[in-house]
C-alpha cells in the first residue's frame with residue numbers, strides 16, 4: 001500500500017461538484033462505500049477533489065440497514081497539490097487539494113447509471129437517493145440529520161434552494177442521507193482506510209490474522225477500535241457479507257496506511273481513504289432529564305439515586321436524577337462496562353452519555369464520566385449506651401436510639417459506621433470496542449490522562 005499520502009487541510013473549501021448518495025445496500029450485500037469505489041472507477045475521467053467523505057448519521061434512525069452511513073465525493077478538474085488516497089481497479093487514486101467544478105447534470109446522469117447497476121433494489125428497505133450540486137446544502141442539515149429525524153420533503157426544499165440536481169428510486173429516502181453527507185463541514189474529524197475483497201472472495205470467510213491486528217493496535221496509537229481485547233474479537237473486520245475486508249480508523253491519515261500494511265491475511269483487491277465524522281460524538285447533545293425524548297442521543301449530568309440492580313438478561317440499571325429521574329441501563333453486551341455501574345452508589349455524580357429508549361423509558365449508557373464519588377459509609381451496629389454500656393435499640397428509621405436498660409437516648413448519627421474504600425476512580429469509562437457505535441468518541445481519542453480502568 002502506498003505511503004505517499006499527503007495531509008490535506010480538511011477545513012479548506014475544495015470547489016468541485018459534490019456527488020453524494022445513500023441507501024444502496026441490503027443486509028445481504030453491497031455497501032455504500034463500495035459504490036464510491038465503483039463510481040471513482042467508472043468516472044475516472046473526472047478528478048477527485050479532496051478525500052471521499054464517509055458520514056455517519058443519526059444512529060437511532062429505525063430504518064437504517066447497519067451503521068447509517070452515507071458517502072459524498074467531490075469531482076471536477078483538479079488543480080494544485082495531489083495526494084494518493086486509494087487503489088482501485090489496478091489504478092492509483094489521487095485526490096487534488098482544489099479544482100474546478102464540472103456540469104452537475106452530466107455528472108448526475110453518469111453516476112446514476114453506476115448506482116442503478118449496483119444498488120440492491122430488490123431489498124424492500126433499499127430506497128436509493130443520489131445528488132449532484134455546485135452549492136452544498138447548509139451545515140444545519142447535517143447537524144439535524146446526525147441528531148434528529150429529517151423529512152424527505154424538507155431535504156428536497158433545501159436542495160431546490162441550492163440548485164442541486166438529484167434522482168431518487170423507490171421511496172427515495174436515501175436522498176436524506178446523501179444531502180446530509182454533502183452538508184457535512186467537519187468540526188472534528190477522523191479518517192478511515194477501507195479495504196475491499198476481491199469479488200471471487202465474496203461469501204467466503206474473511207481470513208485476517210488476529211495477532212497482526214493486535215500488534216498494529218498496540219503500535220499505531222493514532223488508530224482506534226481495532227481489537228476488542230475483552231472479547232478477543234477483531235473489530236476492523238465486518239460481520240456482514242458486504243465487500244469490505246477491513247477498515248482501520250484513526251486520527252492520522254498517513255498512519256492509517258502504515259497500519260494497513262501491518263495487517264496479515266486475505267489480500268485486499270482495492271482500498272480507499274475516507275474523511276469521516278466517525279468517533280466524533282457529533283450526535284450527542286447536552287440535555288436535562290426532563291427534556292429527553294425517545295431516540296435522542298444525549299449527555300446528562302446527574303446524581304445516582306439508587307443502588308445498581310442486575311435485571312434478567314444481565315443488564316444493570318441505576319436510577320439517576322438531575323431534579324427529574326430516569327433509569328440508566330448498562331446492557332449485557334457492554335460486558336465489563338456493567339462493572340462500573342455495579343460499583344456506583346447513591347450520591348455519585350456522573351455525566352452519562354447514551355440514547356433514550358422509549359419502552360421501557362431508559363437511557364442506554366454508552367459512555368460515563370464519573371465527576372464525584374460519594375463516601376461509602378455503612379452502619380455496622382447500634383451505639384453502646386454512654387451511661388450503662390449496653391447496646392442501644394433503634395427507635396425507627398431516623399428516630400435515633402434508646403437504651404433498653406436505662407432509657408438514655410442517642411441520636412441517629414451515633415451508630416457505629418465504617419467507610420468502605422471505593423473501587424472506582426474519577427474519570428471516563430466506556431464499553432469494550434465491539435459494543436461501541438460508529439459515532440462514539442473513544443477515550444483513546446480523548447486526553448490520555450482521563451483514561452481509567454476498573
Ligand code: ATP
Nearest residue numbers: 023057064065066067068069145149150173174177
Ligand atoms: P450502511 O451503513 O451499510 O451504508 P445504512 O445503515 O447506512 O447502511 P441505509 O440503507 O443507508 O442504512 O439506510 C438509512 C436510511 O435512513 C437512508 O435512507 C438515509 O437517507 C436515512 N436517514 C439517515 N439519517 C436520517 C435522518 N436523520 N432522518 C431520516 N432519515 C435518515
